[in-house]
Amino acid sequence: MSTAVEAPTVWDIAVDDAPVSLSARGDLVAVAGAEGTVRVLDAAMGAETGSLELPGGSLSVQLAPDAGHLAATGPMGYALWRRTDGRTTVRESGAWSAAAAWADPERVAIASGRRALVLDTDGEELWRTDPAASTVTDLAWMRQGRRLAVAAYGAVHGHERHTPKPVVTYPYVGSHLALAVAPTGRWICSGNQDASIHIWRIRDAGDLTMSGYPEKISRLAFDDSGFWLAADGAPDITVWDFSGKGPEGTAPRSLRCHETITALAWRPGAGGQLASGGDDGTVALWYATAGRAQQRLRPARELTGDGTAVAALAWAGPHLLIAAYRNGRVRAYGVPSRAAL
Template identity: 85%
Template sequence: MSVQSPLAWDIAVDDAPVALSARGDLVAVAGAEGTVRVLDAAMGAEMGALELPGGALSVELAPDAQHLVATGPLGYALWRRTDGRTTVRESGVWSAAAAWADNDRVAVASGRRALVLEADGGELWCTDPAASTVTDLAWMRQGRRLAVAAYGAVHGYERHTTKPVVMYPYVGSHLALAVAPTGKWICSGNQDASIHIWRARDGSELTMSGYPEKVSRLAFDETGFWLAADGAPDVTVWDFSGKGPAGTAPRSLRCHETVTALAWRPGAAGQLASGGADGTVALWHATAGRPQALLNPARTLDGDGDGTAVAALAWAGPHLLISAQRDGRIRAHALPSRTAL
């Protein structure tokens, strides 16, 4: 069902968006050419901006929305809200991702290393070089352990340890990393069209293979019981409650020919937003039905199916969904209560 969704705001930027981040009262938009804009979530007004030489790949606001880090092919940059101070580090190496441990520490992928920085850019520690470029990273144990994905394994590092304290091996190229909020599961989406899963406490493994395409997007909901993934025209949603997904089948969400974005709505209602290459944004009761269920969208958002791919999605609280399309259009969709969708 396609319906009209009230827009809180609708703007255009002149750099093709590649990533979004929403925290507190801010939204950050990273563009392919390296322009990062910081917007007021309620109105869309620009609150700040920075330029990252060589282009941008990702952007992450700190949990309190007081700092921001952007990464790109040639380095990374940090921005401070209080005075707009920007620190640019042109390392000359591929920086694919960043993740905040808390308001004061952020991990940045920098070539074959992971750097852990203070919010204003001072280096606290870094890992020894991995076997290849770090493709993704995530914090575990409330910011006490850092999971780092590179070819052949996901490694875990404690604070100030340059060598890993634990290794989760898998021979392949990891494209995306997701750690359950419960800390129980570590998942990688892979170039070989699979999802590999480790139980964090003992390293026991499971591989979900047979996807028609590489798996480059993974997202756990806030409960840690549901994992959404691309890798096929259908979004797959796996049940990680109880003993996990071994021996089970996922729910399949059918709307897009190519999935380009995934974002769980805040809360425990099991609602997911997805974006497609055709410009469609779909909203789902993603945990409804039984395993192997084929689900249709609760609704798609009018005005987004205009043929321009959705580049990214982010929730600015439970009632405001931000969508970015590759032609530079950024929209804030005002949505009803969790029960209504």
Template identity: 65%
Template sequence: MTATAHALEIDTLWETAVDDAPIAVHAAAGLVAVAGADGTCWVLDTTTGDLVATVTLPGGLLAAQLSPSGTHLALAGPFGHAIWRRADNSTHIIKTEAWSSAVCWAGPDKVAVASGRRVLVLDPDCRELWATEPAPSTVTDLAWHREGRRLATTAYNGVRCYERHSARPVAEYPYLGSHLALAIAPTGRWICSGNQDASIHIWRTRDGGDLTMHGYPEKIARLAFDGTGYWLASDGAPDITVWDFSGKGPEGTRPRTLCAHETITALAWRPGGSGILASAGAEGTLALWRATTGRPGAQLKPAHERELDQPVTALAWAGPELLIHADWEGRVQACRLPITLPR
């Protein structure tokens, strides 16, 4: 543990447990959803940790996301998808034979669900608004940009973008191989994919210009832009890499590296533009970083480390002062953090 780690006071606001291994945590509008691998999602109050509801999708869970208003919860798994409605605690389940591994809300009125090789766009009552044509392989990730007017998806050989009610892509960003993760800068300027071949591929949306970041020892399964769109964090190695996308972008530059984990299990930027990143590893370490400091190529040390009994499998910010994390045994903790980390 570093010397700076002792200088940070962290208060545990609440702690609870769920009866499963969590695969995802998502927070919005005073609620936090903790999704278990076996198919149950626990909806908790972010202030108290009290149980609000339990929602089950038969066959297991691969993704869960609350709507921005907290009125609905979308779930996806190996055998279908579902939408839970808070107002009457009802759940609409759609059973399919399609692997469903990603969901993403675009405001309160529509959610995209990866369903096999297609993406279904649904309203809050689980009615289909439109769907994409089949991709070359199973859709692995998706994201909205242009304020929910354009949908980007990843599948084999690249990223495809769709406008409202367009079954065929209106823009394509090719790169040969299997794509696992997708990140779009909040500015809309960059689209990035994390890939099975241990690379990050990057496109400029205005002209399709692209570049590839090679040399990772492992596949890239986690990508995340911070709130400014100037910094991209990724896994792919024991170290987290943080690339600078300001100015002309990262071409010809070196990333900051963040070294604390044996294998990265979760990462999430603090909301806003503070440059604070939370990460977790399979060895049981939870770390906080001032991830945008130092020079290009610098190896950064955590601003704070916490050794836990079990590996953290998922984490999420519920505002800038509350970090929620869940471990392999189902323990869920909400930790209150100061706005400024000590140096």
């Protein structure tokens, strides 16, 4: 049984640009707005500590692992921000820049049109990939930042450092919307426009398609153990078991709360707890790996909002969940211990 409660709010602020993306690292939270305003907040109090403007609007924001830098991407380019002095470097490339991913505190990959650019923290280009068949829609680092996975129509390509041409190709005829790499280094997964999840085993490129979803898959997330993958694509969230030989021949757990899923975020650690957001403004907390395959689970707790859709979720440590709402509210919820969820 789920329990609807008044949200245990730690702080609550309003921003004047509809949020589209969140990132939390260390003691900072970054909030990107649709019109291009990116605010950097103190995670404990919600006070603004920095900001930048990305011309043309923003799509995604990612703080570096040490929270020392930030990368923001948007329809017309990208920007980098430095914490120590607030220096901002803006590149109005005119290329659709869907995503950014940090390899480590010193290197970031940017999706820029049909290429991926790898930059240092000063914005200097270290190397770039050859053009893909279409716009790069997502990217992720593998092998502790030694290989970059780049998703575009028809394939996910793997690039070693300073190698414009891919050293490995994982083909799939379709449009990739989201990319997830297991922390174990065993799997790459893409969520696709054709309402499927495609999976490749990294060691030998063996692949598997999980189809039959009623809607496109635009959100995928592995937990910290790398054994559980959460996906949207239906009113139910599906959670697939990647332990052992992987999900082939198995059924997922189903999590039902929202009519439309708008955000997914695993709680840090390997405890199998997931936060989800919906278009009705509800934030749900789950024991997402409980029960058995094919079982439908209900939330352990629901945090009631004001009816405005959840735009993004991010954990600022194991006990602070940040939720951004499309009306401009950004709230930090105090979440109890795992056993008391």
